[in-house]
Amino acid sequence: MLAHLIALDWGTTSLRAYKLAADGQVLEQRSLSSGIMQLPKAPRFIAGRECTDGFELAFDEACGDWLDAQPDLPVIACGMVGSAQGWREAAYRDTPANVANLGTSLQIVRSLRGVDVHIVPGVIQRSHLPNVMRGEETQVLGVLQTLSREAGTDLLIGLPGSHSKWVEVSDGCIVHFDTFMTGEVFAVLSEHSILGRTQQRGGSFDGEAFDRGVQVALSADGEIGVLSTLFSARSLGLTGELSATAQADYLSGLLLGHELSALASVQRRRRNSMHLPSIILIGNAQLCSRYSRALGACGFARVTLAEQATERGLWQLAVAAGLVAAMPSR
Amino acid sequence: MLAHLIALDWGTTSLRAYKLAADGQVLEQRSLSSGIMQLPKAPRFIAGRECTDGFELAFDEACGDWLDAQPDLPVIACGMVGSAQGWREAAYRDTPANVANLGTSLQIVRSLRGVDVHIVPGVIQRSHLPNVMRGEETQVLGVLQTLSREAGTDLLIGLPGSHSKWVEVSDGCIVHFDTFMTGEVFAVLSEHSILGRTQQRGGSFDGEAFDRGVQVALSADGEIGVLSTLFSARSLGLTGELSATAQADYLSGLLLGHELSALASVQRRRRNSMHLPSIILIGNAQLCSRYSRALGACGFARVTLAEQATERGLWQLAVAAGLVAAMPSR
Missing domain, CATH: 3.30.420.310 (2-keto-3-deoxy-galactonokinase, C-terminal domain)
Structure with a gap:
């Protein structure tokens, strides 16, 4: 089946790559240890040039063959790849944040092979003690897509991890988090x-x-x-x-x-x-x-x-960004 | 002036040695880095024998010359030297703990030079979540000695450190701590x-x-x-x-x-x-x-x-143990 999107979940210690079909379904997925703090170092040829840039090397490992087969596939990525220590900084967007305002704020980095990688910005809450997230916003939006509109008010979305996040949502928006x-x-x-x-x-x-x-x-x-x-x-x-x-x-x-x-x-x-x-x-x-x-x-x-939150969120954001067409029957 | 007691405050990362006069006043003091987790390793001759035991080496460095000059000086020590990882384990004593019951529970280890080192036990509080201290009990008792009997009830003694202790006292006793x-x-x-x-x-x-x-x-x-x-x-x-x-x-x-x-x-x-x-x-x-x-x-x-809490506490405990005579006029 023809792919329509490459979606990357690129964090500090891992990089997950998804090849998605026209309806957002996962055709293939990979898990690499090439997080932004442990990028590959061995030089390799990319687009005819010897390359030593860690981000390019990891990107090529993750989906170079998919792009060889379909060079026009759009690429979207979320997570620490958009931090100040990432491939290209995608400045935080303020709460409230939803698919529409994050999807139209993607930061673009052009890779060595000429493909644009669209990076999802993180979200900042400018409370007295500020809070930030990168990657989790995409997962939350992926979950919200599967819920009815009314589900929000009595709901709290939890993302356990090194730094766990607890996210309050309303009307499809991330409104507050701890x-x-x-x-x-x-x-x-x-x-x-x-x-x-x-x-x-x-x-x-x-x-x-x-x-x-x-x-x-x-x-x-x-x-x-x-x-x-x-x-x-x-x-x-x-x-x-x-x-x-x-x-x-x-x-x-x-x-x-x-x-x-x-x-x-x-x-x-x-x-x-x-x-x-x-x-x-x-x-x-x-x-x-x-x-x-x-x-x-x-x-x-x-x-x-929740399951498949990341890939669903990346798909939704790619639709909002116009990188892929929404399926009419969703 | 003739010394009457050697008092050691022997913790995890440091060893302080005090030479005390007949009234408990400090005649001389030294600070070494030979805590029980960083004991000296270089062999040396002690009492005519080559020695490689870290506790013996540290003890000799701290007060060997004082004992050469006055071989009959009694020695008392508090702190992690009495832990399971120390020179000789001095089992915890339960709260309430005071000078009398700790002073009569000293653990003795005979050093290579034939001098007995009297080790002060730590204190345990067998509450639902138990609490333990080693070394701090001696400092608290040293402070209590300088206070009037009535001072206890409205008083909390704090010992900031890696693990800070907050000690409640009553009638010269350690009754509770966090x-x-x-x-x-x-x-x-x-x-x-x-x-x-x-x-x-x-x-x-x-x-x-x-x-x-x-x-x-x-x-x-x-x-x-x-x-x-x-x-x-x-x-x-x-x-x-x-x-x-x-x-x-x-x-x-x-x-x-x-x-x-x-x-x-x-x-x-x-x-x-x-x-x-x-x-x-x-x-x-x-x-x-x-x-x-x-x-x-x-x-x-x-x-x-509080000042001089450790040396005062060690002196009081040595008096209670009968290692030194109390001054009549205190």
Whole structure:
């Protein structure tokens, strides 16, 4: 089947390439480790010239053969490729952001082979403490496309990761979002702090230890805050109450519990209601499974997982940009 | 003047040695980098034998010449030297802990030169989330010795550090304490997370940036918790609102603000009163100065600094252990 679009999800540590058909369906997809912080270095010939530019090399690896077969295919990309450290900076667009205003703000970089790569800008929320996202906006828009218009108001979209994002939407727009550095805090504490020294990792997921961590965050003991409860991942080990193999998942549950109990408080205050919104999660299946588990414990009763959010979002943005034609019957 | 006691404050990264007179006054003191995680390795002759044991080598460096001059001097040591990774483990003693019960629980290790080193045990609080300290108990007891008996109830003793401790005392006893991993969290985030990448460090203390961080933690924006507000150290940089040179002190203020606002809440709840206790700080002068500044902003109105807490505590414990005689006129 003839392709109509190449869509790239190009982050810090990975690059995913999708070849999409006329209706946006995925014909082929690839996953490379050529994120913008680990670009390829080995020179190769591109368009008859020896090339050493990492972005060109990664781009060629990801979809050079697709473009050889169909040289006129439009290309769209989202993620850190549009950051100041990326291939070409695509300046943040302010909230509220939707498919129409992001799709008409694509930044173009012309590749060595003459093909234009259209880069999706990130989104900035100029609140007192500003918030930014790059890549997540595309995923959120991909999910919104599959929802009815009315779904927005009672909905919160979660994107777990190194920096998890919680996105409030309304009328097809990203209107507000919060960031939590939970994933990165877990990683640096496990790799570089005293807590990691006694962790024995590599076993299967210890759900009991994870749930215990969540419950500590939600308990009266948790009110002293995460900077203090963290130490229990060590002190419970010293007293023999938490085994070395359980410590990493306990810490993970503890951090997610603090994140999600704070999220629940903030949501209740903003909505001026005890009622918590439905959650749609986007992201890595294992991480989403941890979040689902902790969300339930924190009072979020309705949690579903979104699929193909990135490729759907990139397709929608390409339609809005006029790179591909929308299917009449959608 | 003749010495009566050698007192060692032997932690993870440093070893301080004090030679004390009959009234506990410091005759001489030394500071070495031979903490238990960085013991000397170069072999040397001790008591006529070639020695390669790191603890023996460090002990000899710290006070070998003092013992050569007065071989019968008693030796007392506190800190991580008594941990499972130390020279000899001195099992934790439960709270409540005071000079009498710690002083009669010293663990003895006989050194190569035949001198006994008396190691002070750490203290454990077997609360639902347990807490432990090693070294800080000695400092707290050293401060209590200088206070009137009645001072305890309206008092909180703070020991800023990698893991700060906040200690409640009553009738000369350590009765309750909390730990915050604030210092270590600051260090690992600055050295290993994305927040460190844009920090430009090495300048003088930026009080304005520090105070701003404290205020963010105390503000309505801070209610979302530290896992989220952390990200502002990056996002304020991205929007040009926080310079690279200001980011480290902003982050420091933010973390201390979250620690101390949680501490204030917990203290008010435990005391069932809006009134906050007086604070006595023990520790590194620069760090205590940061804490004093943030404590004031968090509503702790009376903050004083303690001096010579460690050597006073070690002296008191040696008296209780019968290693030295108490001066009759104290």
